[in-house]
Amino acid sequence: METAVQFYDYTRPELVRLLGDWGQPRHVGAQAFRWLYQKRAKSFGEMTDLSKELRQELEGKASLSPLKLHSRQASRDGTVKYLWQLPADVKGQAALVESVLIPMARDEEGEPSRHTACLSTQAGCRMKCSFCATGIPKFQRNLTTAEIVAQILGMEQDSGTSFNNVVVMGMGEPMDNYGNTEKAMRILHDPEGLNLGRRRVTVSTSGLLEHIERFIKDDWPVSLAVSLHSADPEIRSRLMPINRSNPLDKLRKLMRKYTFVRRLPVTLEYILLKDVNDRPEDAEKLAAYCKDLLCKVNLIRYNPVPTLPFDSPGEEAVLAFRDLLKAKGMRVFLRERKGVDIAAACGQLGFENTSKPNYEF
Numbered sequence: 001m002e003t004a005v006q007f008y009d010y011t012r013p014e015l016v017r018l019l020g021d022w023g024q025p026r027h028v029g030a031q032a033f034r035w036l037y038q039k040r041a042k043s044f045g046e047m048t049d050l051s052k053e054l055r056q057e058l059e060g061k062a063s064l065s066p067l068k069l070h071s072r073q074a075s076r077d078g079t080v081k082y083l084w085q086l087p088a089d090v091k092g093q094a095a096l097v098e099s100v101l102i103p104m105a106r107d108e109e110g111e112p113s114r115h116t117a118c119l120s121t122q123a124g125c126r127m128k129c130s131f132c133a134t135g136i137p138k139f140q141r142n143l144t145t146a147e148i149v150a151q152i153l154g155m156e157q158d159s160g161t162s163f164n165n166v167v168v169m170g171m172g173e174p175m176d177n178y179g180n181t182e183k184a185m186r187i188l189h190d191p192e193g194l195n196l197g198r199r200r201v202t203v204s205t206s207g208l209l210e211h212i213e214r215f216i217k218d219d220w221p222v223s224l225a226v227s228l229h230s231a232d233p234e235i236r237s238r239l240m241p242i243n244r245s246n247p248l249d250k251l252r253k254l255m256r257k258y259t260f261v262r263r264l265p266v267t268l269e270y271i272l273l274k275d276v277n278d279r280p281e282d283a284e285k286l287a288a289y290c291k292d293l294l295c296k297v298n299l300i301r302y303n304p305v306p307t308l309p310f311d312s313p314g315e316e317a318v319l320a321f322r323d324l325l326k327a328k329g330m331r332v333f334l335r336e337r338k339g340v341d342i343a344a345a346c347g348q349l350g351f352e353n354t355s356k357p358n359y360e361f
Ligand code: SF4
Pocket: 125, 126, 127, 128, 129, 132, 133, 134, 135, 170, 171, 172, 173, 206, 227, 347
């Protein structure tokens, strides 16, 4: 039997071409695209300005969301973690992936007025950062464009909220799934898609040099964040094995190129790990690394993963680290902890589906 075409896999120009190949005039593809993202249609039957014959044809040979909601957990702080069942791969293996709804600012009544969606791009991760739960189990596979885009639509549909911001910081290294993630970002950005501006979507990378080079050239319509976690080559290599083949000095050069070409700062993510990268000398090294780099630093308190040998620093050490950077004139933010009680915080995704790491720090 022929596999159904996943509509969320297609950017607007691709959908226009696809429907053109099926004998439809150009405007029909654009109409269908608007139904998907502007009107959030959940079935082809709802697309009432397409002909009845076409709607019937689509029911037979195309499909919408490939995700099935497996379960959801709500945190005391309003964060919601979604666990999605992905369709089985060619070997018949099913995979699970998580995404997170994070309430941000609150209105006068105390209700969340802005929401961020944190999306995943891979089931598992090949980068194996030593502090992160996602890298512990065996890497399963890249997500398709449809599986990335459907996470945001699925969360919206379930929660009844819409998202003002998207961070691609969930499970996986987005640039290791380059083509599918890029297409998903173009759909999010398209004014007739989800219409999210460049500053509203942030893609985070562990620092794959070749991919960042390509990302700059291809001009993804998003902002860039880099997981730095240490400006000391030896410590960073222990935390993030990819640092050995993607060294800090070259990474800095490339980030400078990004800020120059895009006229935007790069965000540096820095997870504070007790007695590993939280000392005054670590802050000094970070400040020196950031000299002449248009950047802002997000400090993140480490979120515990029971099988990993790390701790979060005490509050005093966290504030001292931040203040030292501030005193050097850096733009630095301390990220509020969200969803720790349901293992939905940074570095915790995938933990509940896994056990012990097979590598050591
Ligand atoms: S921190 Fe990111 S890149 Fe590193 S293992 Fe976790 S998901 Fe992968």
